[in-house]
Amino acid sequence: MVPLAFYLVLSAFLFACGITGFLIKRNIITIFMSIELMLNAVNLSFVAFAAYWKVLDGQVFVFFVMVVAAAEAAVGLAIIISVFRTRETLNVDRVNLLKL
Amino acid sequence: MIHYLLFFIFAAFAVAGAINLLAQKHPIASALSLIVVMGSLAGEYMLLGAEFVAAIQVIVYAGAIMVLFVFTIMLLNAGEEEHSRGSKVAMILGVPAMIAGLVMGAWVLVARDPANTPVGVGAMYGSAHDIAEQLFRRFLLPFEITSVLILIAIMGAVVLARKEER
DSSP states (O other): OEEHHHHHHHHHHHHHHHHHHHHHOOBHHHHHHHHHHHHHHHHHHHHHHHHHHTOSHHHHHHHHHHHHHHHHHHHHHHHHHHHHHHHSOOBGGGOOTTOO | OHHHHHHHHHHHHHHHHHHHHHHOSSHHHHHHHHHHHHHHHHHHHHHTTOHHHHHHIIIIIIIIIHHHHHHHHHHTTOOOOOOOOOOHHIIIIIHHHHHHHHHHHHHHHHHHOSSOOEEOSSSOOOSHHHHHHHHTTTTHHHHHHHHHHHHHHHHHHHHHHSOOOO
16 A cells, blocks of 8 residues: 555656656657656546545546547647658757747 | 555656656657656556556557657657757756755655555556446546547648648
């Protein structure tokens, strides 16, 4: 029987790793993977709280998060492909037309 | 006791995978370590009694979404990441601040949790049958709305990734 706090600490650590990757990575695909990591960390919190309160709503919510993540991955990767077609690069520092 | 052991084994894999995702330069290596994180999170879900969530974690996340990522990496022939100059302030202030924040958060959660109630295995009903009862009764409208969302996402992906004919 593992305390709830352990799951929350693991979830917080994974979320922090996701934020760090989002900030320090330069490859647009890796940045996208960091976002997926953050979604996974939140899912772990949802399931842990669902088990803590003994209600299933958290698990149903995880289902919806996964559906949205799948849709987001499909659209996001399509955007990455079309960015690569026009800019010929995956480096986010080179995608700077909006910069002054 | 066995629960603690399994929790720490899966947690160690998840933490190692997450750190490896940050450390690797090549996107394929990052994608593979993300699969390790998702697989070990599926193990954690099993520990929490959430069978259905563990199954769709493996099938949808580690299966479908990561295959999409790996295909895109190979399609775009993504090579090693280029170094950009990192800011010194981020290294000097950011890393200690993040560690301090994590340690403080962990301390508050572990030591100050008034209940510190264990989360049990087997005390939970997370089978596909129970989830479906909820999903098709109380959450029927959101469930139907997600189908519209997925339809829009499919059309958006096709439109965005299509070659423009001129």
